[in-house]
Amino acid sequence: MTTPTTVAHSFARDLVLLSGGMDSSTLLAEAAQTGTARLAVSIDYGQRHVREIAAAVVVAVHYGVELVALDLTGWGSRLTGSALTDPNVEVPHGHYADESMRATVVPNRNATLLSAAAGVAQARGCDRVLTAVHAGDHPIYPDCRPEFIAAIARATELATDGAVTIAAPFTHQTKTDIARLAGKLGVPIALTWSCYEGGDAHCGQCGTCIERREALRDAGVPDPTAYAVVPA
Amino acid sequence: MTTPTTVAHSFARDLVLLSGGMDSSTLLAEAAQTGTARLAVSIDYGQRHVREIAAAVVVAVHYGVELVALDLTGWGSRLTGSALTDPNVEVPHGHYADESMRATVVPNRNATLLSAAAGVAQARGCDRVLTAVHAGDHPIYPDCRPEFIAAIARATELATDGAVTIAAPFTHQTKTDIARLAGKLGVPIALTWSCYEGGDAHCGQCGTCIERREALRDAGVPDPTAYAVVPA
Numbered sequence: 001m002t003t004p005t006t007v008a009h010s011f012a013r014d015l016v017l018l019s020g021g022m023d024s025s026t027l028l029a030e031a032a033q034t035g036t037a038r039l040a041v042s043i044d045y046g047q048r049h050v051r052e053i054a055a056a057v058v059v060a061v062h063y064g065v066e067l068v069a070l071d072l073t074g075w076g077s078r079l080t081g082s083a084l085t086d087p088n089v090e091v092p093h094g095h096y097a098d099e100s101m102r103a104t105v106v107p108n109r110n111a112t113l114l115s116a117a118a119g120v121a122q123a124r125g126c127d128r129v130l131t132a133v134h135a136g137d138h139p140i141y142p143d144c145r146p147e148f149i150a151a152i153a154r155a156t157e158l159a160t161d162g163a164v165t166i167a168a169p170f171t172h173q174t175k176t177d178i179a180r181l182a183g184k185l186g187v188p189i190a191l192t193w194s195c196y197e198g199g200d201a202h203c204g205q206c207g208t209c210i211e212r213r214e215a216l217r218d219a220g221v222p223d224p225t226a227y228a229v230v231p232a
Numbered sequence: 233m234t235t236p237t238t239v240a241h242s243f244a245r246d247l248v249l250l251s252g253g254m255d256s257s258t259l260l261a262e263a264a265q266t267g268t269a270r271l272a273v274s275i276d277y278g279q280r281h282v283r284e285i286a287a288a289v290v291v292a293v294h295y296g297v298e299l300v301a302l303d304l305t306g307w308g309s310r311l312t313g314s315a316l317t318d319p320n321v322e323v324p325h326g327h328y329a330d331e332s333m334r335a336t337v338v339p340n341r342n343a344t345l346l347s348a349a350a351g352v353a354q355a356r357g358c359d360r361v362l363t364a365v366h367a368g369d370h371p372i373y374p375d376c377r378p379e380f381i382a383a384i385a386r387a388t389e390l391a392t393d394g395a396v397t398i399a400a401p402f403t404h405q406t407k408t409d410i411a412r413l414a415g416k417l418g419v420p421i422a423l424t425w426s427c428y429e430g431g432d433a434h435c436g437q438c439g440t441c442i443e444r445r446e447a448l449r450d451a452g453v454p455d456p457t458a459y460a461v462v463p464a
Contacts, residue, residue: 044306068310074276074303075348079355108351111391115347116307119340123311143391151387158383159343159375 015039015126020056023132025192026182032063040067041117046076049198082106091196093205101140110143118156121164134170175215183221190224204229247271247358252288255364257424258414264295272299273349278308281430290423314338323428325437333372342375350388353396366402407447415453422456436461
């Protein structure tokens with residue numbers, strides 16, 4: 001396990017793509033501490049767990065960073081076949097690396113969300129969009145892999161005449177690395193939301209609940225989450 | 233002047249990003265004639281000339297291609313500073329290559345629209361997104377240049393595990409080349425909409441009205457457009 005890299009200082013005005021989960025909240029925490037965080041953007045694309053946006057609002061307030069919530073539900077409603085946007089597809093239970101988790105892939109999600117965020121960044125004078133994709137996402141989600149991030153960063157730089165780029169500081173880190181950083185930075189983990197089911201409490205059984213629980217345990221960071229069913 | 237390339241046949245299921253203007257309507261016409269057109273996508277991003285979407289609907293019906301209209305106004309409403317999305321910024325009058333036309337740049341528009349369309353393409357089983365950007369767009373709009381198209385195509389292929397790519401068959405053609413092709417294919421030009429002002433009739437004075445008029449004239453194709461003020 002390696003230590004997460006520090007957010008680079010060469011960029012002065014960061015926009016953090018904030019889902020409201022533990023990973024992006026930790027990224028916001030680091031950018032806020034470094035002094036580069038200017039704006040957070042949360043996107044409602046019709047995800048089953050839209051409740052995460054309420055968490056994002058609370059986390060952004062915690063760090064004193066302005067949050068812009070974008071409504072892309074007109075797009076997400078067209079994405080049939082994904083468990084996160086199609087009410088007819090069930091959320092699979094298991095580990096992130098499990099084949100069953102492929103049902104949670106949202107077609108071209110990160111390119112769309114990052115591009116939309118980059119447009120807001122340019123309009124608002126931010127020069128970098130930060131995303132919290134990490135190594136644990138790579139097996140199942142092609143739009144979390146380093147080569148995708150490099151490609152979309154290049155496309156963004158070209159589209160904005162160099163005004164905006166995209167970076168993923170956690171891309172080679174595990175979720176346990178991020179949990180350790182969250183503990184070190186004092187991230188208010190209880191305020192963040194992970195569960196894909198999007199109920200009143202974390203279900204404790206979906207892939208993201210299991211990963212959250214395991215990462216905090218392995219990092220030796222207390223887990224304040226009230227799970228409906230405590231993951232094994 | 234070169235002849236527009238024919239839409240390649242190696243891809244079988246095309247999604248055409250259809251603004252409702254002359255260029256994308258001609259692209260749809262070609263894909264429909266080639267037999268590869270499966271879906272058209274039009275996007276309301278809060279553009280002043282949202283009227284173009286009504287044109288897109290009529291053009292799609294003309295070619296018997298299903299049209300999906302996406303509502304991205306929640307994104308566009310955040311893009312202050314552009315004449316097309318900010319009601320406080322006036323639409324400049326002049327030629328596309330004029331410096332004044334920079335006011336019509338929408339931050340990261342094509343990356344966002346193409347990525348959103350690529351997600352719909354993947355969900356609907358299309359393997360290519362076609363966009364009608366052309367050589368006349370290059371000076372002012374960075375997200376219409378060939379190097380941007382190559383980069384976003386690469387990002388899309390990586391994000392979708394090779395399921396979807398992006399192509400811009402008109403990228404090295406002039407608008408006059410496209411007008412000539414429109415004439416040859418019998419595109420119903422009167423049904424298309426270009427004017428950025430978005431009034432009841434084409435204003436005849438904004439950059440896109442002037443370019444439309446000149447391209448049709450130079451291509452020797454009759455212009456059926458009823459301009460409020462006939463361009464010089």
